[in-house]
Amino acid sequence: MEKHFAVIGHPIEHTLSPKMHKAGYEALGIDAEYQRFHVEPNHLAQAVAGLCALGFSGWNVTLPHKEKIISCLDILTPEARRAGAVNTVKILEGQRIGHNTDGDGFVRSVEKELNGFKRKKAVLLGAGGASKGIALALAEQGMQIHILNRTPEKAKILMELIKQWGGTATSGDFAPGAWIEDVDLLVQTTSVGLQGEPFPFSVQGIPDRALVVDIIFNPRETAFLQEAKKQGCRTLNGLGMLLYQGALAWEFWLGGQAPVEVMRQALEDQLNADVYK
Ligand SMILES: NC(=O)c1ccc[n+]([C@@H]2O[C@H](COP(=O)([O-])OP(=O)(O)OC[C@H]3O[C@@H](n4cnc5c(N)ncnc54)[C@H](OP(=O)(O)O)[C@@H]3O)[C@@H](O)[C@H]2O)c1
Structure with a gap:
C-alpha cells in the first residue's frame, strides 16, 4: 500500500x-x-x-x-x-x-572529515535554533563546545543547557579571540551570508587542521567559507x-x-x- x-x-x-x-x-x-x-x-x-x-x-x-x-x-x-x-x-x-534528526544529521555530515569527536573542540558561531540542535548533538559525542553569539545572553542560555545535558561548554564574545587557536571544528550557524554579505570578523589564525562548516547551502560557498579556505582549512557547506x-x-x-x-x-x-x- x-x-x-x-x-x-x-x-x-x-x-x-x-x-x-x-x-x-x-x-x-x-x-x-x-x-x-x-x-x-x-x-x-x-x-x-x-x-x-x-x-x-x-x-x-x-x-x-x-x-x-x-x-x-x-x-x-x-x-x-x-x-x-x-x-x-x-x-x-x-x-x-x-x-x-537535525543535530545528528549534522554529526553524520561531518564525521568522516572530523575523524572522531571525543575531547575535540567545536566553536559555534550563533545560538539560534539550528545552533542549539547541533551543539547538543556534538556535546553528546563528547566534544567541548564554545559558543559565540551576537546577543551574548542567548549564548549563555545555550551553554547552560549543554551543561544540564551533561556536556562541556563555554561561551564568549561574538568576535575573534584566543578560541581560534585550538579549534578542531568551527561551525557558522548564523544567517549572515544568506544574501551574499561578508561575515563580520575574520578567522585569521585558525589552525589549518580545522574543519570549517557553514550550514548555509545557498549560496554554496559563503564569504565566510571562502576565507576559511584561504586559511588552508577543509570546508563544508550546509548541504x-x-x-x-x-x-x-x-x-x-x-x-x-x-x-x-x-x-x-x-x-x-x-x-x-x-x-x-
Ligand atoms: N543546512 C541545514 O540543513 C540548515 C538547517 C537549519 C538552518 N539552516 C540555516 O541556519 C541559519 C540559522 O537558522 P536558525 O533556524 O538557527 O535561525 P534563528 O533561530 O533565527 O537564529 C539566527 C542566528 O543568527 C544570528 N544572526 C542573525 N543575524 C545576524 C547578524 N547580522 N550578525 C550576527 N548574528 C546574526 C542570531 O543572533 P542573535 O541571537 O543575536 O539574533 C542567531 O544566533 C539560517 O541561515 C538557515 O538557513 C540550515
Whole structure:
C-alpha cells in the first residue's frame, strides 16, 4: 500500500525535501509519496489532525513549527527532548511520535572529515535554533563546545543547557579571540551570508587542521567559507546537514538505509536549477 509523507512549514515553497525523498523512493522501488504543505502557525493543530485523519505515515516539520508542534504529539524521542524541537513525526499504531534528526544529521555530515569527536573542540558561531540542535548533538559525542553569539545572553542560555545535558561548554564574545587557536571544528550557524554579505570578523589564525562548516547551502560557498579556505582549512557547506537530517528521517520512518547518494544528487540537481541561482 502506498505510504504518504510530507513536510509542513511557513513558508514552504522553496523546500528541497520532496524531490530528495522521492528520488530515494524511486531508486529503491518504494511505493510512497512525499508532498509539501503550507501551514499557517494558527492552523498547526488542525493540520496535524488532518494529516493523521488522511493516513499519513509521517512528516517533516520546518520553521516556524518545530517547537509548537510538541503540544500536538503523544511521545517524544530522546533526540526531540534534547533539542526541545521536532523536525520529524511518525505515526505508529495511532501514536504521534516526535523526533529530531537535525543535530545528528549534522554529526553524520561531518564525521568522516572530523575523524572522531571525543575531547575535540567545536566553536559555534550563533545560538539560534539550528545552533542549539547541533551543539547538543556534538556535546553528546563528547566534544567541548564554545559558543559565540551576537546577543551574548542567548549564548549563555545555550551553554547552560549543554551543561544540564551533561556536556562541556563555554561561551564568549561574538568576535575573534584566543578560541581560534585550538579549534578542531568551527561551525557558522548564523544567517549572515544568506544574501551574499561578508561575515563580520575574520578567522585569521585558525589552525589549518580545522574543519570549517557553514550550514548555509545557498549560496554554496559563503564569504565566510571562502576565507576559511584561504586559511588552508577543509570546508563544508550546509548541504550535508540537510541531506543527513533527511536520511535519518527516512530511516526513522521506513527502516533500513536511506540511499544517501541518490538523495544527495537530487539536492544538487535542484540547487543547479535556475530557480535557486
Ligand atoms: N543546512 C541545514 O540543513 C540548515 C538547517 C537549519 C538552518 N539552516 C540555516 O541556519 C541559519 C540559522 O537558522 P536558525 O533556524 O538557527 O535561525 P534563528 O533561530 O533565527 O537564529 C539566527 C542566528 O543568527 C544570528 N544572526 C542573525 N543575524 C545576524 C547578524 N547580522 N550578525 C550576527 N548574528 C546574526 C542570531 O543572533 P542573535 O541571537 O543575536 O539574533 C542567531 O544566533 C539560517 O541561515 C538557515 O538557513 C540550515
